[in-house]
Amino acid sequence: MDGSQVSRIQNATIDETAKAPRAPTEAEWSTTIDFLTRNLRPGISGTIADEYPLSLGRSQRHNMRVIVDDGQIIAHAVMKPIVVKTPIGVFKVAGLGSVVTSENNRNQGHSTRIIESCLSAAKDADCDLAILWTDLFDFYRRMGFELAGSEVSVLIDRDLTNGAATPTFKFVDSSKIAPDALLRLFQQHSVSSHRTTDEIRALLSIPNSRVSTAWDASGKMVAYAIEGKGADLDGYVHEWGGSSSSLVALLSHMRATQKRDLRLIAPGHAHNLIAKLESQGCEVHRGYLGMVKIINAESFFAKIHRQARALGISDLVLEDSGGVFKFGRGKNIYSTSSATDLVKLLLGPEKPTALHSFDPATSNAFEQVLPIRLWIWGWDSV
Ligand SMILES: CC(C)(COP(=O)(O)OP(=O)(O)OC[C@H]1O[C@@H](n2cnc3c(N)ncnc32)[C@H](O)[C@@H]1OP(=O)(O)O)[C@@H](O)C(=O)NCCC(=O)NCCS
Numbered sequence: 320m321d322g323s324q325v326s327r328i329q330n331a332t333i334d335e336t337a338k339a340p341r342a343p344t345e346a347e348w349s350t351t352i353d354f355l356t357r358n359l360r361p362g363i364s365g366t367i368a369d370e371y372p373l374s375l376g377r378s379q380r381h382n383m384r385v386i387v388d389d390g391q392i393i394a395h396a397v398m399k400p401i402v403v404k405t406p407i408g409v410f411k412v413a414g415l416g417s418v419v420t421s422e423n424n425r426n427q428g429h430s431t432r433i434i435e436s437c438l439s440a441a442k443d444a445d446c447d448l449a450i451l452w453t454d455l456f457d458f459y460r461r462m463g464f465e466l467a468g469s470e471v472s473v474l475i476d477r478d479l480t481n482g483a484a485t486p487t488f489k490f491v492d493s494s495k496i497a498p499d500a501l502l503r504l505f506q507q508h509s510v511s512s513h514r515t516t517d518e519i520r521a522l523l524s525i526p527n528s529r530v531s532t533a534w535d536a537s538g539k540m541v542a543y544a545i546e547g548k549g550a551d552l553d554g555y556v557h558e559w560g561g562s563s564s565s566l567v568a569l570l571s572h573m574r575a576t577q578k579r580d581l582r583l584i585a586p587g588h589a590h591n592l593i594a595k596l597e598s599q600g601c602e603v604h605r606g607y608l609g610m611v612k613i614i615n616a617e618s619f620f621a622k623i624h625r626q627a628r629a630l631g632i633s634d635l636v637l638e639d640s641g642g643v644f645k646f647g648r649g650k651n652i653y654s655t656s657s658a659t660d661l662v663k664l665l666l667g668p669e670k671p672t673a674l675h676s677f678d679p680a681t682s683n684a685f686e687q688v689l690p691i692r693l694w695i696w697g698w699d700s701v
Pocket residue numbers: 394418419420421424425426427428429430431432452453454455456457458
């Protein structure tokens with residue numbers, strides 16, 4: 320091998336390394352935000368970091384990934400670990416977002432590599448699952464994501480008070496509210512993420528967002544609802560909390576003051592609220608929570624096993640046997656090598672028996688345990 324060959328190989332290695340996904344340096348954070356704002360939010364007055372203070376803030380730099388070529392950022396994605404409390408345990412979910420490659424550099428595999436780097440960071444952070452929100456279904460299917468989980472949207476297109484005597488609430492349309500009062504209601508959800516009051520304070524200042532609250536006669540906040548989030552979710556109430564009667568009154572108030580129909584986004588397990596709105600004639604649409612990929616099958620399955628045991632089901636089988644997933648009960652074992660089929664079985668939205676015909680014992684166990692109630696609130700979407 321002569322000297323020139325050695326030099327060429329070294330240059331190739333340096334070039335490859337330069338284009339490998341990595342976290343932006345401290346000095347690169349603002350350039351990264353400029354790149355994202357220019358490519359994903361052209362024309363806005365602030366920056367995209369104002370819309371995503373918890374995933375694109377300076378303190379989240381370690382979760383961001385960029386590809387730099389010739390000193391310029393050409394691609395980006397961010398991975399935000401979300402700790403989700405559910406009735407069957409705590410799940411760690413990696414939210415992926417702000418995926419973009421600059422126009423001149425597309426179709427060279429940059430986004431694929433950057434997402435792979437985010438998924439590897441999610442694994443290192445002990446995430447059970449990764450989730451993202453997109454309409455590029457086929458692009459993400461190639462990387463093992465599949466539509467799964469349950470999301471219900473309800474069209475609020477009418478007065479919901481029906482002229483009936485309802486308790487008198489005072490409604491306030493303002494984001495200047497005490498974060499801890501909102502946190503108290505948020506924590507009453509059966510599925511919620513871990514949030515601090517400081518984080519709620521930051522979320523309350525997201526632009527293009529309308530915050531409405533209902534207060535009882537003793538001056539206590541009894542419901543909140545949030546519509547809009549930066550450039551996203553205009554007309555969608557994506558965060559809410561409180562008793563269903565106060566919420567229904569609050570939604571009716573928001574529709575009247577905003578003088579437009581709104582859509583409430585809710586988890587499939589919010590049966591009371593959905594039934595209440597449906598009984599008033601509101602149109603209900605059942606869809607998917609997002610595109611999901613299992614990151615750590617072992618820890619994810621262990622949580623499902625624990626729940627099964629708590630329900631007295633000691634012979635549930637759910638395991639990853641070298642890329643073949645085995646599931647069932649006792650000696651009745653089914654298998655698939657498709658992680659995407661499995662993610663639908665575990666997260667729904669369909670019931671397991673609607674997806675496959677199982678023997679009665681397995682059906683009975685699966686119907687008790689699955690689908691898992693997973694939900695990511697709008698403020699946590701990345
Ligand atoms: C989608 C996007 C991030 C892809 O970036 P990229 O660096 O070109 O992606 P890669 O080179 O890794 O992959 C390109 C592949 O994805 C496919 N692809 C690109 N855009 C697609 C789309 N809208 N729908 C389906 N597939 C798409 C390409 O056809 C190509 O496939 P091929 O390799 O079989 O030819 C880029 O087009 C982009 O920045 N778009 C605008 C912002 C956006 O939509 N972001 C996604 C938000 S969820």
